[in-house]
Amino acid sequence: MRTIRAAAAGAVVMSLALAATACGGGSSTDGEGSNDSPKTLTYWASNQGASIEIDKKVLQPELDKFEKQTGIKVKLEVVPWSDLLNRILTATTSGQGPDVLNIGNTWSASLQATGALLPWDDANFAKIGGKDRFVASALGSTGAEGKDPAAVPLYSMAYALYYNKEIFADAGITKPPATWDELVADGKKIQAKGKQVLGAEGANVSENVHHVFTFAKQHGADFFTADGKPDFTSDGAVAAVKQYVDLMAKDKAIPVGNAEYAQNQSVSDFAKGKTAMLLWQSASANLKSQGMSEDAYGIAPVPVQSGAPGTGKQVNSMVAGINISVFKNSDNLDGATKFVKFMTSDEEQKILNTAYSSIPPVAAAQTDAAFNSPATAVLKDTLAKSAAALPQVADESQFETAVGTAVKELFADAAAGRAVTTASVKARLEKAQQQMPAA
Amino acid sequence: MTTTIERGRPGVRPVKAAPPGRRPGRIRRIGLPYLLLLPALVLELLVHLVPMVIGIVMSFKELTQFYIRDWGTAPWAGLDNYKLSVDFNAPVGEALLDSFLVTVAFTLLSVGLCWLIGTAAAIFMQDTFRGRGLLRALFLVPYALPVYAAVITWVFMFQHDNGLVNHVLHDQLGITDKPSFWLIGDNSFWALLTVSVWKGWPFAFLIVMAGLQNIPRELYEAAALDGAGIWQQIRRITLPSLSPVNQVLVLVLFLWTFNDFNTPYVLFGKAAPEAADLISVHIYQASFVTWNFGAGSAMSVLLLLFLLAVTGVYLALTSRGRRPADA
Numbered sequence: 001m002r003t004i005r006a007a008a009a010g011a012v013v014m015s016l017a018l019a020a021t022a023c024g025g026g027s028s029t030d031g032e033g034s035n036d037s038p039k040t041l042t043y044w045a046s047n048q049g050a051s052i053e054i055d056k057k058v059l060q061p062e063l064d065k066f067e068k069q070t071g072i073k074v075k076l077e078v079v080p081w082s083d084l085l086n087r088i089l090t091a092t093t094s095g096q097g098p099d100v101l102n103i104g105n106t107w108s109a110s111l112q113a114t115g116a117l118l119p120w121d122d123a124n125f126a127k128i129g130g131k132d133r134f135v136a137s138a139l140g141s142t143g144a145e146g147k148d149p150a151a152v153p154l155y156s157m158a159y160a161l162y163y164n165k166e167i168f169a170d171a172g173i174t175k176p177p178a179t180w181d182e183l184v185a186d187g188k189k190i191q192a193k194g195k196q197v198l199g200a201e202g203a204n205v206s207e208n209v210h211h212v213f214t215f216a217k218q219h220g221a222d223f224f225t226a227d228g229k230p231d232f233t234s235d236g237a238v239a240a241v242k243q244y245v246d247l248m249a250k251d252k253a254i255p256v257g258n259a260e261y262a263q264n265q266s267v268s269d270f271a272k273g274k275t276a277m278l279l280w281q282s283a284s285a286n287l288k289s290q291g292m293s294e295d296a297y298g299i300a301p302v303p304v305q306s307g308a309p310g311t312g313k314q315v316n317s318m319v320a321g322i323n324i325s326v327f328k329n330s331d332n333l334d335g336a337t338k339f340v341k342f343m344t345s346d347e348e349q350k351i352l353n354t355a356y357s358s359i360p361p362v363a364a365a366q367t368d369a370a371f372n373s374p375a376t377a378v379l380k381d382t383l384a385k386s387a388a389a390l391p392q393v394a395d396e397s398q399f400e401t402a403v404g405t406a407v408k409e410l411f412a413d414a415a416a417g418r419a420v421t422t423a424s425v426k427a428r429l430e431k432a433q434q435q436m437p438a439a
Numbered sequence: 440m441t442t443t444i445e446r447g448r449p450g451v452r453p454v455k456a457a458p459p460g461r462r463p464g465r466i467r468r469i470g471l472p473y474l475l476l477l478p479a480l481v482l483e484l485l486v487h488l489v490p491m492v493i494g495i496v497m498s499f500k501e502l503t504q505f506y507i508r509d510w511g512t513a514p515w516a517g518l519d520n521y522k523l524s525v526d527f528n529a530p531v532g533e534a535l536l537d538s539f540l541v542t543v544a545f546t547l548l549s550v551g552l553c554w555l556i557g558t559a560a561a562i563f564m565q566d567t568f569r570g571r572g573l574l575r576a577l578f579l580v581p582y583a584l585p586v587y588a589a590v591i592t593w594v595f596m597f598q599h600d601n602g603l604v605n606h607v608l609h610d611q612l613g614i615t616d617k618p619s620f621w622l623i624g625d626n627s628f629w630a631l632l633t634v635s636v637w638k639g640w641p642f643a644f645l646i647v648m649a650g651l652q653n654i655p656r657e658l659y660e661a662a663a664l665d666g667a668g669i670w671q672q673i674r675r676i677t678l679p680s681l682s683p684v685n686q687v688l689v690l691v692l693f694l695w696t697f698n699d700f701n702t703p704y705v706l707f708g709k710a711a712p713e714a715a716d717l718i719s720v721h722i723y724q725a726s727f728v729t730w731n732f733g734a735g736s737a738m739s740v741l742l743l744l745f746l747l748a749v750t751g752v753y754l755a756l757t758s759r760g761r762r763p764a765d766a
Contacts, residue, residue, distance in 0.1 A: 082708075086727060093507050110730070113504045203623060205710050257600040260622045262708055394504060401728045405710040412623035412712060415599075434530035437503060437731050 033118070037331040041339055042075045042098035044087070046322055048155065048356045050289040052078045058355045066342050072335045085397065091327070092116040099330040100339050103151055105141040105321045106206075106390045106400065112143045112150035113394035118326040118333070119148035128152065128341040137319045138361035141389040151323030152340055153361035155353055157281040158382040159210065159317040161300045167195050167276040168298075176277075176300035180243070183277070183303050187253040196275040198247060199266030202259035202411035205404030208244075209390075210318050211279065212407055215240035217315035217388055218305050223399060224391040232403060232433040233426055241407060242425045249414035259415035270297075281320045284357040284375060299375045301382055309386035317387040321361065359383055395436060402432035491743075498736035507732060520737035531725075535738060537713065538721040542697060545628065545717065549635045550692045554685070556636065557643025562677060565651055575648075582641035590705040593634045597621035597706075622707060627715040634702055639695070643688060650684030651677070686757045693753075694746065718742060 043063070049055045055078040063074040077098070079087055085107065091097025092114050103111055111117055118124065120142070125131045131139065138156045142149035163176050171190045177183035187197035201207040216223060221236025231237070248254040255275075258266055264286070270278040271290035279302055288294065301309045302316040309316040324343055326336040342348060349365035359379050360366050371380060390396060406428040414420050497510065498520055506513035526532040564575055581589060596603040605618040621630040658676050667675065700719040703711050709728055711720050722742065726735025 089507065089727065089730075093510070095508075110504060114508050115505075116508045203708070203710075205708075260599055260620060397504075398729050401710065401724070408623070408710055409713065412620065415620055416624045431530055435534070435729065437729065 033327075033329050033333045034331055035334050038335055039071065039332075040073050040075065041100060041330075041332055041335050043077070043339070044084075044098045044101040045076060045078045046084055046102035046104070047078055047080045048322070048358075050286055052080065054289075058352070062343075062348060062351065066339060069342070070335070070338055072332070072338070074339065089114075095329055097327045097329075099332055099336045100324060100326055102154065102322050103325050105138075105151070105153065105319065105323045107397055108142050108149070108151050108323060109144040109392040109394055110397040111325070112147065116328055117150040118328045118330075118336075119150060120152060121148045124337065125152075127337050128344055133344070133362050133364065135361050135363050135366065135383065137383050137387055137389070138321060141319050141321070141392060142323055144392050144394065151325040152344060153321060154324040154343060155322045155356055155358040156361040156383055157320035157358050158379045158387050159214070159279055159281050159302050159320065160378050160382065161302050162270060162278040162280055162283055162287075163298050163300065164270065164273060164276050165296060165298055167193070167273070171195075171276075176298060177303050178301075178308070179306055180303050184247075184251045184253055187251065187276075190276045191252070195273075196255045196269065197253040197277060199261075199269050199275040199278045200248070200254045200258045200411075201261045201264065201266055202248070202254070202415070203262035203408050205408060206400055207404075208407035208411075209400045209404040210320070212237075212241045212244050212403065213318050213388075213390055214302065214316060215244050218313055219243075220313050222391065223403065224393055228391075228393045228395075230395065230399065230433050230436045232429040238422060238426045238429060241403075241410070241429060242420065242422060245407065245410045245414055245420050245425070248411060249420040256415040259411040281317075282357045282359075282379065285355075294375075299378045301378055301386070309382065311386065315386055315388045317382050319383065319387045319389040321358070398436055402435050403429070406432040494736050495740055497732060498740045500733050500736075502731070502733035502736070504730045507730075510732075513733070516733055520733045521741070523734055524737050524741060531734070534716075535718075535721065535725075538716045538718050541628070541714065541716055542718040545632060545635070545715075546693060546696045548632055549639060549696045550689060552632075552636045553639040553643045553692055553696075554689060556640040557645075558647050558681075560640070560644045561647035561651055562673060564648065578644055579641050581638050582645065586638070586701045587705055589638065590634060590702055593630075593637075594622065594706060597630050623712050625712075625714045627707065627712040631703055631706060631715040631717070634706060635696060635699065638702065639692060643692065646684060646688045647681060650681045654680045690750065690753060694750070697746065 045055060045059055047055055049058060056076065059076055059078075063076055067073050079102075081104075084102075084104070088097070088101065088103065088107075088111065091101075092111075097116070112119075122131075134153055135156065138153035139149065142151045142153060161176055167190060168174075168176070168186075171186070171193050173186050173189060177186050183198070190197050200211075213223070216237050219236035219240045221234050221240060223230065223232055223237060225231045248256060248259065266275065266278060267280065267283060267286055268290060269275040270283075271287050271292040273292075273296075284294065287297065304314050304316050307314060324340055326333070326340065330336050343352070344362055346362060346365045349360040349362045350368050350370060353360045353365070354370050357376075359371060359376060360368075365371075366380060370376075391399065393399075410420055410425060410428055413424065499516055499518075500506075500510065500513040501516040501519070502510055502513045523529070523531050524535055527536045560578060564571060564578075599605060599618055599620050599622075602621070604621060605615075608614045609616075609618050619626055621627065654676065658680075659672055662672050662676060698719050699717065700723065703715060703717045703720045704723075707715060707720075709720075709724060711717065711724075718738075722735055722738045725738055726732050729735075
């Protein structure tokens with residue numbers, strides 16, 4: 001009897017304790033941040049390298065360096081892309097997030113709208129050396145216009161056309177295509193040699209959006225009106241999406257099998273020499289890890305409709321990249337700011353961007369010799385002259401999903417041999433637009 | 440609870456067996472079961488009821504990215520989220536209805552096939568033969584594998600260019616005139632169904648096999664003496680005897696399959712093809728990808744009501760006429 005009573009009492013205490021902790025969780029949800037724990041930081045890094053292990057190897061020595069300098073220990077977690085946005089959302093809701101985190105730069109405005117990220121006003125920017133240190137195009141994707149940025153640029157990237165030199169030589173092509181017509185014409189020669197023309201990730205929603213965004217720019221269209229309302233069905237937008245999907249449906253440049261690619265299989269195809277061309281951002285490190293030597297391929301600007309890349313209709317890439325942000329309710333705001341300063345310092349920018357074959361968004365670091373190879377020169381040039389940021393609106397994340405999914409379905413149509421017409425494209429885009437939350 | 444109070448109240452009901460002066464012990468004895476139940480009740484409250492109530496509250500709120508940080512401050516939406524979900528002429532409702540119909544068709548087929556294959560296998564395994572143990576263990580492999588690993592393997596097999604499925608159907612057997620797409624487009628429904636049945640039938644097998652153990656052998660022996668063949672034995676003895684087991688089995692399979700999230704998510708990613716857009720992934724998309732948590736909650740509540748209704752009707756139908764001792 002005595003034991004039963006003790007057990008019962010224990011059970012009651014346990015359940016009460018459980019209830020108490022469950023209610024007590026998330027105590028800092030409404031907290032506006034402090035410097036209560038100045039010795040530690042938690043950092044969520046996005047997966048940049050070929051694997052999470054590689055990322056840890058790249059980042060840990062730098063974090064150790066930071067600890068030596070400041071005495072602040074940084075706990076690192078590398079988060080895979082597929083989980084990152086959900087993890088950030090969960091952290092936002094619970095208030096139990098990291099102190100510092102990486103975000104995809106296209107999400108800046110969406111995450112800014114949650115109010116969970118520390119705004120980078122002039123005072124905060126002054127702590128990391130000022131806004132002027134950063135390249136303008138990178139700053140363009142740090143939050144909605146007219147608001148203090150929600151993030152600081154960390155790694156910049158742009159799309160380029162990767163082409164296999166040997167396949168080109170075999171097909172008698174002397175220079176990479178500068179326009180889409182040239183690409184399609186070259187494709188015919190490449191196919192005659194039994195090779196695939198252009199790789200794509202037809203089932204990857206974000207990848208699809210990046211490409212149709214660029215095509216839309218080249219058609220003089222945008223996916224949002226000036227006051228931030230979705231506008232997916234304008235003639236330009238429809239023509240842009242159709243032109244991209246037609247690379248598979250009509251021009252047969254993209255192999256039908258690519259319609260179901262979503263795990264970077266197109267990069268593997270290119271690395272294996274199955275495909276002659278690939279539109280990708282900063283693929284060098286990835287290609288190297290798959291055993292493709294650097295002289296086997298060339299890098300050229302993404303084609304345009306006619307002429308040379310530039311601003312306006314000559315835009316040929318989105319401003320791709322990763323930003324670094326601070327959770328507003330961090331218990332180590334000063335330490336977090338110091339860490340952002342460290343990560344965006346000239347020295348660290350060189351080390352990290354070299355490791356990830358990206359371009360430093362910090363102007364001073366960009367001039368370093370490491371970023372003057374012909375390959376990086378193309379990316380640098382694109383970022384400086386002919387890249388545009390995806391719409392910096394609060395609904396950006398939803399737009400990526402809605403339009404990216406529409407393009408995925410269109411690719412599925414094309415792969416199944418169903419006709420892709422202006423009407424069918426418009427219908428898909430209309431549906432995508434109607435699924436956007438009512439403003 | 441009421442019983443405790445009544446019994447505890449002095450003089451209301453004379454308790455014969457209570458020796459005088461032992462009242463505190465009696466209270467303790469009667470209170471103890473409730474005390475022991477308390478942890479379970481508290482956990483149930485925390486794990487199920489509280490989140491459910493929060494979910495219902497959320498479904499009446501306009502909960503978007505602007506309010507998720509402090510969702511209590513989100514403005515009330517009234518019935519807007521529900522109206523949005525059930526307006527089948529507008530895109531959101533239409534897509535939800537499509538997804539619901541796909542899920543119903545998928546669930547009926549999957550549960551039916553799982554049950555059929557599982558029962559057939561269990562009956563087949565009833566007789567002892569050489570290698571039965573090994574075969575039985577093999578049958579359970581799909582059930583024992585981690586879902587993610589198993590489904591990822593299926594993803595590889597369903598690949599258009601290098602997948603085993605196309606290799607067999609097209610290259611070896613020549614059934615299809617060109618390699619088919621399984622992970623995008625209309626065929627995705629059949630791919631999903633295949634994986635679901637592959638994954639689900641061993642559970643049916645396991646349960647039916649357990650149910651078979653309870654059928655007395657004498658019944659079969661007597662039937663055999665009376666000249667009943669194997670089919671008659673299955674129809675007259677096995678299936679009727681399995682009926683209580685089957686009732687639970689089908690219900691559980693139905694609920695699992697209807698709510699299955701892992702299989703379609705691993706198979707297709709967050710943007711499932713329309714033909715295989717199961718409702719759980721659809722609601723996930725509405726909430727976590729479109730960031731409209733209010734509408735997502737409303738859809739979840741509707742789904743919950745539907746499943747409660749189906750389960751209620753099913754239980755009412757299947758338990759009718761059963762003796763209470765069976766229940």
